[in-house]
Structures are given as C-alpha cells and as structure tokens.
Amino acid sequence: MKDDELGREVQNAILEVALSMDEPELLDHFLRQALGDHPEAMEEMRGLVEASRRSMGFFLEAADQRRDLAAECCAEQEPFSTLSVTTDEQVGEVLGDYCLVARLGEGSGGVIYEAEQGQPIQRRVAVKILRAGMDTELMIARFESERQALALMDHPHISRVLDAGATPAGRPYFVMELVEGEKITLYCDRHQLGLVERLQLFVEVCRAIEHAHQKGIIHRDIKPSNILVATHEGRPVPKVIDFGIAKMVHPLGEGRKVITFHDELFGTPAYMSPEQIDLAGLDVDTRSDIYSLGILLHELLTGVTPLDEDEMANLGVSALRDRVLNAAMQLPSRRCAMMPPDRATEMARVRGCDVRAWIAAVAGDLDGIVMKATERSRHHRYQTVDALAVDIGRHLQDLPVSARAPSRAYLLGKFVRRNRAACAVAAGVAGLLITGLVTTTTLYKRERRALDEQSRLRMEAQAARKEEERLRWQADARSNLARVAFLLNQNRVEEADELRQRYPITAIEPSLEAAAVFRALGDWNASHDRWDQALECFRLLIQANRLEQSTRILEGSDLMACGIALLYRHQPDFPEFREEILDRYLPATTQVGAEHLLKVCCAAPAGPEMLARLETSVESLGDPADAVFPGWAALSLGLYHLRGDDLNAASRVAWEGLALKDAKSSCTAALHCVLAMTEARRERSKIARSHWEEARKLAQDCGKDDFIEGEPIEAVWFDWALVAYLLDEASHTLERVGASTK
C-alpha cells in the first residue's frame, strides 16, 4: 500500500475503534494514546466521532427519502400501476416443495402461512414470506452461508429454520418448524401465571438463547411474538422462533434499516438494544440479546416495556433513537407503582396476586436483575445469558443475586473456604492466567517500543477487523471462566481442570465477570502468601474494575485488596494505582467510600497535593464515631492527619479509635502504629516504642486470625498486611529518632 493509502486506512480504523467505545473516558484515553502527539488530528477525530454519532438518524431518514423518491420516479412512468392487482401469495399455491395450507398471520416483515411439505419428508411447516423490497438473490446467498451455523442449533426450545427460497414474484421466504402456541406475554396473562412461574418460564427461554449463543448465533430480534408458548403435559413450554432471520434479512450495515420498515416500527424498537439502535457500534454481539431478554423480563413482570410502545410508535427515527439512548430507565417496581389503579389491579390479577404483593415482589432483586440486563452500556450488563439465568435461579431460591453488589464475605465464603485440592487447581488457573498475560504484556510492551506510531495503528486496525470474531470468542471464554469458578466452588476439581485445559484462558480480557474470579483467586493466593500470583490477579482485577461503576468499587473492598497488596509487597506501581483511583473515584460521597479511599491513599506517605484532593473525602467521612466501622474510620482519619503532619489531630483520632469497644485486633494494632509514628515524630521515643511493641505483639499473637474483644472473627488478609506495612514504616521512623526497635 502507498503511504497515503496507509494513512487513510489508519485514520479510518482509528475512527472505527473510537466509535466502538461507549465510555467517554475510554474514548478520551484512546484518542490521547492514538493521536496525543497531534493535537489537531485529535480534535478533528473528536469532531468526526461526534458528527458520526449524531448523523445516524439523518442518514436513516435520508435512506427512507431516497427510497420513496425512487418509488415515485418509477410510479410516474406507469400511470396504471396503482390500479394493478396485488399478487399476494394465496392459500393453495405451491412454493417449491411447500404447499400453502392456511394463512396464520402477519408478523414482522411478512406473512406467515402454514404449509405442507411433500418431500423429502411429509410434514407441516411454517412459511414466512417476506414483503418484497430486498435483494432476493443476495439474501438467499446469505441464507446459504448462515444455514450451516443455524443447523448447529439443536434445542427443544428453539424452532429451526429449515429452508429458504423465493416466490415466483421474487419475494424471499423462509421455511421454519411449525410451532403452535401463543406469544409468551399473552400466554402468561391468559393463564394467569404468577411471578414465580413466569420467572421459571423465562429461565427456560434464557437456556434456549444460551444454547444458540454457545453455537455462535445471535438472535437479534428477541421479543414476545418470537417466543411462543404452548401447554404440554400440563406445563408451559416455550419455543423461540425466527432465530437468525434478523441477521439474514437485515445484515450488518445496510440492514440496519430494520427500524424504518413501517410495519416493524410498532413493537420491535422497544426490544432493540441501544447498540442496535445507535448504529455507532460496529457489531452487535450476544450482549444485545441479553438486553432484549431484560426488556422481555420487564414486560413479563410489569406488563409494560420500559419505554412506552405506543408512544414510541409515533416517534420519528431520530426521536426514537434519542429516546432509547437517553431516556432514564425507571425501576420496574416503580413503573408498577405509577400505573393507574385499575390498570395495576388488572396487571396484578393476571399475576395471581394483589397490587401490593405484586409491587413488593418486583422490588429489590428483580428490579436489580432487570436493570443490570438492560444497562445502556453493554459492559455493565450481564456478560452471558447464563449469568442472567443463574441470577434469576438464585432469586427463586432466596439467595443473594449478583445484580446487587455482592459482599466480599460472600464471595470469600463461597470460594476460599474450600479444601486445598480445589484451591490448588484455582492457583493453577491463576498461574496459567498470569504467565500467559505476563508474557503477552511484556512482548506487547517490547514490541510497542520498537514499532513506530504508524505500524502500531496498523495493529489496531487489524485488531478492529477481528473484532466480531474476538467478541464471540470472548463470550465463550467468559462463560467458561465463570464455569471453572463454579466447578471449583462445587469442589468438582477434575471437571474444572479439564475445562481449563480445553479452553486456555490465558488471553481472556478483563471483564466484570472475570473480576469475580480474579478477586477470589487473588484473595486465596494472598492469604496463602503466594504473592507473585496474588499481585498479578490484583493487577487484572484493577483492569477489570475499570468497567465497574465507581460506587460499587468505593463501597466494596477491592480498593484495599489491590492497594494494600501493592503496598505491602513494595510494588513500584502503587503510586500510579493511587493516582488512578483518585482520578477515578473522587469525590467519594458516601461515608464508607470515603473511609476506603482515605485508608488506601494514606496508608503510605502522601504529599500535600494529594491530601488536598482528599479533603472532600474527610468531609464525607465525618465523625468516625458515627461510622459503620468506627475503628476503621478512626484509622483512616488518623492516617490522613499523620500524612498531613497534623500530629495532634492524628493522635487524638487514634486514641478515640482505641477507646472503642468492638474494634478488630488488626484495627487496634494499626491504630497503635499510627500512635507510634506520631509520638516518634514528637520525639517521645519511649511512648512511641511502647505503641510499636503493642502493635507487634498483637500481630504476633493473632497470626492470621482476628478477634473482637477476644472473640474470634473472620480475618481478612489485607487487614494484617496493612498492619505489617505500618509496623515496618513505624520501625523506620523510630530508628530515625534513635529508638531502636530491635
């Protein structure tokens, strides 16, 4: 390629990658990295991204207008055309091997007939004849390539696409397994299924979709009318229809005109994921189906879709797009509560309960599950259908669900309290994960240094080309990672090991799902003093957590685990980590968040600039005595004052902390360390030394256990790691003022 061609390809590739970034900060970061040396090019690219995002509605409308104009032009050539008779296929007509028997109805994009197939086998099938308006030949060709993939699907709840062809008039048709049943929402209401039954049915639908995803097939058009339910042996059995048709009829790119087909404007947009409507993203992956499933769940629970369908039907394309992309989503239970009373009574009645019970049942877990499945950014959704189904299963069993932030104790309890054998495999997984990643990272870095800017960008262009393939693979790898974790958790070590070997997870990208595994493995390794492995897990966790919402991070304990691991092992990237979390998570508005941030940032000496940035957190923290964990709050504040050299304040806060009754031994030891350092700096080395001794003795006596008022309590490794770090620092301070700790 010539230089200017290369330049053009690279520039287009940068735009492509930039457009795929949903997160503004990620986009920012990417543009800085790609074009940071060329501020003008960077600004221009920013403008193009902006223009591209705003242009979608315009071009969709333009395509519509073009089509109308073309139709008008042609119509004028033949004044009699409007009088010509429609040539709709009729019952009795024969299409290839199929004889149309009865008209079943009209669906999205076409008319559905029941038909009889004569050969090679005699059976009843459904034939969907699409309205004209697409390139039949191309579509049949597309079908051929897609058919192999579709043939892989074999699931009792999936209706298969059997054949495709074109009518004599040139209309494409699809032949599908004939499914009897009514659309899921209608079935549920008519049979007055309660919420639990609806959830069970929904999980079955999830399993069918999951099966397809595992075969690499995305449905792309999940909505009630594509899920038919019939009663078999007294229980409802769902069947998903039209699998893969959306892709064939509306392939990537030009096929995005799906929402401009007038008949489809009613109904479908409510179920389309933001990335399908936005058109800015390049690819629609399995997570788009997860969004649609979330909307379906919403409707099954509440009787309505999050965005009002009637209202949406009346919106223009641009307005519709704006609505889907920008409207704030309400909690499902809130939607129920806001319904007019007679409507609410009816909705509750068809769910077999009264209004109050209905709203109470939807509120909480189910709210959380629907919201997580329908997150606007697909990174924040469930990453696999399995995860969604598992959460619903957990809800049905009254177990905590992942959609509501899990506490560390829960994850630890589930994971680490397993026997050594299981953990050994876990460590193996981590090791594998780590060596792979370290190698790739080092190689990547070395290569990057060696390559000049342009070839680096060419790599990115290449990477972008492989995007779709990679996304599929990732979805697979992600679910396998979760599966390995699950098997370990169940103590099914051999299966886990086998799975691990079959799917090398060395190249898995950090994701929210992976975060839970990184976290668990990191904790296990840390509490077994396998620090190299632990540190790598935590570094991966830090990466994965960049996708998580900041309140969850602040209120969870990953900040401490990652920060203290780095600090305790004297890692050079601790300062970088500290800067990053300040950039990312300030201001910490909740008290717990402030405590965490202060504790991690002030665990090591900090300059005035950093302390100034933390001032708002001190305000949010308030009086430690009012905190949920007053001891830790006192420690955080004490450390903050210690780092700011406000020795009086530091020692006052630390003493207040020590005066508390129910502090953990580790917390008490840490507070003694703060006092040892403040006293040493005041040159009261004797008192300083006694605090240091006190802390050391506590640490020695407890070992890895922890106590409150002498009663054993579950120990957390990083509490003691923090104490060890502070003890070390205090002993240096003491030495400096001449009070040896030896």
Next chain:
Amino acid sequence: MAMSGKTVSPLTTEEILPVVYEELRRIATDRLRHESRQFTLQPTALVHEAWLRLSGGQKVTWENRAHFFGAAAQAMRRILVDRAREKSAAKRQVIAPEEALDAGFPGGNDHVLLIHECLIQLEQSDPISARIVLLKFYAGLGNREIADLVGRSVRSVERQWMFARAKLFQMIQAERSNSSS
C-alpha cells in the same frame, strides 16, 4: 471516474448515462406492471438488472463493472436529485423556508438534496470518500459489492463509509447553520 482506468467497455460515461436512465425506467415500469403495488423500488436490484441487460449476461471484468456502477450511480443521483428538487420547489410554495429549517432534522425533507450538495464539496476535498458515498447512497450498493468494485476489503470499505459519512455530516451541519443564519 477514478477507478475506470482500464475500462474495456467502448462506451464513455456520457454515452452510458442515457442508456442507464432509459433502462432503469423500463425495468421499473415492467416491474410495476407485473408485480404487486406493494413492491418498493430497490436501487440495488435495479442497477443489477440494468447491468445484466446491458451486458447481455456476459461475464465482465471488474474494471468494467466499476465503470458501469459509477455511471449508474451518477444516473441514479441525477434522477433522485431532480425529483427531490421538484418536490422541494413545490413545497416551498406552501411553507416558508425558515419554517422548514426550524423543523430541524426530523421534519426536514430535503436530505437527498443536502447530501447531493455536500457531496459536490466532498468530491473536491476527498474524492475517495465521495465515491463510496456515491456508490452506497445513490446506487444503493452493499459493502461487499463496493469492495469488489474498488478492490478493497469489505472492512476497509465499511470504515471508509463510516469516515465519509461523518465528514459529509459535518458539511451538512455547516450547510444547515449557514442557511439558517
């Protein structure tokens, strides 16, 4: 036309245009006579069919096809723009232009004209992007077909279209704010 360097066809663009135009009209008329009135016109199908008839079903080299499709796209553009101008003129008698502009994008009906005008600018500043817009928007070709025509990969064409669209939209926005101020 940038890609017509090795044209085998004896026809020049100027010669081929009226043929295409006539052919398109004939096909459309035929279709409308014999088929459902629900039939909506797809430029892709039209151009394909026009090509098949013009070439007499003979196998052709891609240079030739590229030339043909470029010309056909220009023909489509001309037909559509003429038509849009007529409509726009008819409408201006009813609605004052300022009001039409106030209506903003969802209400505006002159997208085809706007694209045409800005495409003239784009043809000057970035002929490669402009060609993609021409083939994609006016000829209604798919990425695969364009890729075959211009000898680039499908992904490369997709990206060029993405870029061209963003660039064109910037011009359209500028055009809009010029005419409204």
